Each structure stands twice: as C-alpha cells, then as structure tokens.
Amino acid sequence: MTRHAIVIGAGIGGLATALALHRIGWHATVLERASELGEIGAGMSQAPNALRTLDELGVGEQARQAGVPTHATGNLRTADGRHLQRARPDDPAALLAFHRADLHRVLLDAIPDGWVRTGAEVTTIRQDGTSATVDYSGGELSADLVVAADGIGSITRRLLWPDTPPPRFLGRTAWLGIAPFDGLPGSVTLGPGAYFLIHPLSRARAYWAHITTADQPEVRYEHEKTEVARHIRDWHDPIPALVNATPADAVIHIDIRDLDPLPTYINGRVALLGDAAHAMSPDRGQGAGQSIEDAVVLAAALSAEPTLQAALRRYDTERRPRTQNTARGARADGRRTTSHATYRALTTMIRLTPSALWRKGIDPDSNPTWRWHPPHLPDSRETGTAARGTAPRSRAVSGHRIGRGR
Numbered sequence: 057m058t059r060h061a062i063v064i065g066a067g068i069g070g071l072a073t074a075l076a077l078h079r080i081g082w083h084a085t086v087l088e089r090a091s092e093l094g095e096i097g098a099g100m101s102q103a104p105n106a107l108r109t110l111d112e113l114g115v116g117e118q119a120r121q122a123g124v125p126t127h128a129t130g131n132l133r134t135a136d137g138r139h140l141q142r143a144r145p146d147d148p149a150a151l152l153a154f155h156r157a158d159l160h161r162v163l164l165d166a167i168p169d170g171w172v173r174t175g176a177e178v179t180t181i182r183q184d185g186t187s188a189t190v191d192y193s194g195g196e197l198s199a200d201l202v203v204a205a206d207g208i209g210s211i212t213r214r215l216l217w218p219d220t221p222p223p224r225f226l227g228r229t230a231w232l233g234i235a236p237f238d239g240l241p242g243s244v245t246l247g248p249g250a251y252f253l254i255h256p257l258s259r260a261r262a263y264w265a266h267i268t269t270a271d272q273p274e275v276r277y278e279h280e281k282t283e284v285a286r287h288i289r290d291w292h293d294p295i296p297a298l299v300n301a302t303p304a305d306a307v308i309h310i311d312i313r314d315l316d317p318l319p320t321y322i323n324g325r326v327a328l329l330g331d332a333a334h335a336m337s338p339d340r341g342q343g344a345g346q347s348i349e350d351a352v353v354l355a356a357a358l359s360a361e362p363t364l365q366a367a368l369r370r371y372d373t374e375r376r377p378r379t380q381n382t383a384r385g386a387r388a389d390g391r392r393t394t395s396h397a398t399y400r401a402l403t404t405m406i407r408l409t410p411s412a413l414w415r416k417g418i419d420p421d422s423n424p425t426w427r428w429h430p431p432h433l434p435d436s437r438e439t440g441t442a443a444r445g446t447a448p449r450s451r452a453v454s455g456h457r458i459g460r461g462r
C-alpha cells in the first residue's frame with residue numbers, strides 16, 4: 057500500500073525530500089506558502105557530498121549540466137589583489153556553482169506533476185497514533201508522515217519544539233548579487249573583517265557575495281548597491297566592476313543567523329529537515345547540501361526500517377551529529393574569516409601553506425565534509441512499489457492551483 061507524506065516547504069530541502077520519497081514509492085504532497093515556485097536570485101555552490109547525493113536521487117547529470125565548476129576554494133586573495141593561493145586552470149574543481157533557481161528547477165522537473173501546491177501556507181499540525189494532520193490555507197490534509205522543510209523560521213519548529221530559542225544572529229551581514237560577467241574562475245578575497253566570494257555561473261554570469269561583520273541585524277539602506285559598493289571600492293579588480301554590473305534591484309541584503317543544536321529532529325510523525333532543523337552559517341557552502349543529504353537518509357531509513365517510528369529514530373540518530381558538526385564548523389569558519397583581530401595571522405598562514413598541501417585540503421577525497429557518501433535508495437521501479445498517484449486524505453476549504461506554478 058502506498059504511504060503518504062506531507063512535505064512543508066518547496067525549497068531545495070522540500071523538493072529533494074519529495075523526490076527521495078518518490079524514489080522509494082511513497083506519495084508526497086508538498087505545501088508551499090509562496091504563490092509561485094522558485095528561489096531567490098542568488099547563487100550557491102554544491103560540494104562532492106551533495107553532488108553524490110543528487111546522483112542517488114537520479115538527477116546528478118542534470119545538476120552537472122546546470123552547474124559550473126568553480127575554483128573558489130583554490131583562488132585565495134587579499135583585498136589588494138595579492139594571491140595567497142592560486143588554482144591552476146586545469147585543476148579539477150571540487151565545487152559546482154549554480155544559480156539557485158537552476159538547481160531548484162532540476163529537482164522540480166524530477167517530481168511527479170501535481171505533487172506541489174503553491175499558495176498553501178501551513179498554520180497548524182496535530183497528530184495521533186495513526187496519522188498527522190496539517191491545516192493550511194487550502195484546507196486540511198492528513199498523512200502518515202509530515203516532513204517540515206519550512207526553512208530557518210519554521211512554523212513547525214515553533215509549534216512542536218516551543219522551547220527552542222529563535223535563530224541566533226551571528227554578527228555578520230551579507231550582500232549578494234548576480235551580474236552578467238563572463239570568464240571568472242571563482243575566488244575568495246579576504247579583507248579585514250570581511251570577505252568577497254565569486255562563483256562563475258552558466259549563461260555568462262557571475263554570482264558574488266560580500267560578507268562582513270555587523271553590530272546588529274536588520275540594518276537596511278535605501279540604496280543597498282551603493283552601500284556594498286562603498287564597502288569594496290578599494291578592493292582588487294574585478295570586484296568593484298562586478299558589483300557595478302549588478303542591477304541595483306537585484307542586490308540582496310541578508311543577515312547571517314544559525315540555529316543552536318536541537319536535541320532531536322523528530323516529534324511523533326513529524327520530522328524537521330534542512331534549515332528548519334539545522335540552519336547554518338553559509339561559510340562552508342553546505343546548508344542546502346545538507347538538506348539534500350537529509351532527504352536521502354530519511355527515505356533510505358523509511359525503506360529499510362519495519363516501522364515509521366524506527367525509521368524516524370534512525371534519521372534523527374544519523375543526521376544530528378553530521379549536520380550539527382557542520383553547522384558548528386561553519387559558524388567557526390565565518391568567525392575566523394571575518395575577524396579583524398586574526399586577519400593578518402590568517403592570511404599569513406594561508407600564504408605560507410605549501411600549495412600542494414592546500415590543494416590536498418580541497419581535494420574531494422580528503423575534505424572530511426565532502427567525503428560523505430549517501431546511502432543507496434532502492435528504486436521503487438526495482439521493488440514494484442511505485443507511487444500510484446493516490447493523494448493524501450484531503451478536505452479542501454478553498455480552491456488552490458495544484459501544480460508546478462511556473
């Protein structure tokens with residue numbers, strides 16, 4: 057009998073979950089509060105751990121076509137342009153860079169039609185021994201399992217983990233943008249108290265992020281592009297030109313927050329996943345990658361364990377240590393790379409590191425976070441348990457478009 061899940065949120069974590077459930081023969085309904093599907097106009101990188109996991113989901117090839125190799129971890133510079141480490145153009149690049157919307161689309165295209173409902177904001181969740189039920193702006197829906205991939209501000213976490221402190225402001229703020237700019241190899245430039253990241257993107261574009269310290273969150277400017285341009289005006293080429301080439305209304309300004317480690321990611325028939333469970337500072341480029349890992353580990357546990365409860369316990373036991381260690385490391389990396397006090401020591405240490413050693417550190421096989429391998433997902437086509445298109449038990453109180461919302 058086909059089992060049903062409700063996935064809250066159609067970000068990368070939610071879509072990866074729907075796809076992983078599809079692979080094991082479950083049916084999922086994804087409830088997304090936004091009226092249209094998509095991702096913010098920014099970039100991201102995915103490391104070998106996440107790329108392997110996308111392979112397990114059956115979309116690795118599509119992801120590799122959408123992504124562009126980036127040497128951001130091999131090209132380290134200081135704000136005056138000196139190279140601390142320099143990648144050779146023919147070095148294999150461990151990371152692939154994406155426009156977020158492109159990676160999102162790869163996942164969305166692999167999910168069965170009709171699984172995603174937009175304009176569907178979840179407001180409450182309740183559960184008993186046999187099912188979990190959510191109320192959302194389109195009605196009420198019950199299923200065997202609820203996977204909450206509803207992001208850093210997760211309503212599920214606030215409802216079912218009421219004692220959890222809110223996400224913590226880490227004293228850093230970031231401007232992000234995408235500009236038409238071809239031929240950049242990817243780099244990270246360190247300045248005192250700040251850094252500037254560049255990734256090449258498909259279709260002759262480049263993604264940039266400027267991350268710097270901030271005393272308080274929520275400080276916003278009338279002209280964000282002018283403000284970030286002021287911060288980097290003396291930095292080496294092509295940084296000022298890249299910011300200048302970015303449309304002013306496409307510059308995004310966000311504050312950096314993460315979550316303190318939760319004691320558990322599960323509550324009855326509800327599992328937290330992705331940023332809802334372990335929002336992390338972006339400094340290791342791992343947040344979305346970890347959510348993709350979560351999805352595959354959860355599906356593998358559901359297919360291997362005899363009961364839902366055992367599967368959720370296994371998911372919780374396997375994912376908390378890895379995701380919380382990664383979050384801890386990302387928080388520390390961010391502190392180090394934006395520290396005024398240790399800037400000189402950090403840049404000296406990187407400059408003095410023999411390039412062979414540096415290259416080994418960014419080799420996919422030696423980096424401990426990147427070395428991770430996903431569990432194998434039994435393909436429902438192999439086991440004959442493919443989802444047969446049945447939907448969770450639903451009582452609609454208002455009409456909502458069901459579909460891809462594109």
Ligand SMILES: Cc1cc2nc3c(=O)[nH]c(=O)nc-3n(C[C@H](O)[C@H](O)[C@H](O)COP(=O)(O)OP(=O)(O)OC[C@H]3O[C@@H](n4cnc5c(N)ncnc54)[C@H](O)[C@@H]3O)c2cc1C
Nearest residue numbers: 065067068069089100101178207330331338341343344345
């Ligand atoms: C500056 C920056 C750079 C980053 N760079 C990288 C990188 O290079 N690589 C990487 O892997 N990660 C990176 N990350 C992290 C990554 O962006 C996140 O970890 C990832 O997007 C989380 O995905 P998610 O699906 O868990 O949550 P989200 O993407 O936040 O999706 C949550 C979804 O749930 C929906 N939702 C929320 N509440 C409800 C509700 N009540 N009902 C219905 N729907 C709801 C939202 O609308 C949203 O669509 C970066 C983050 C930042 C801030």
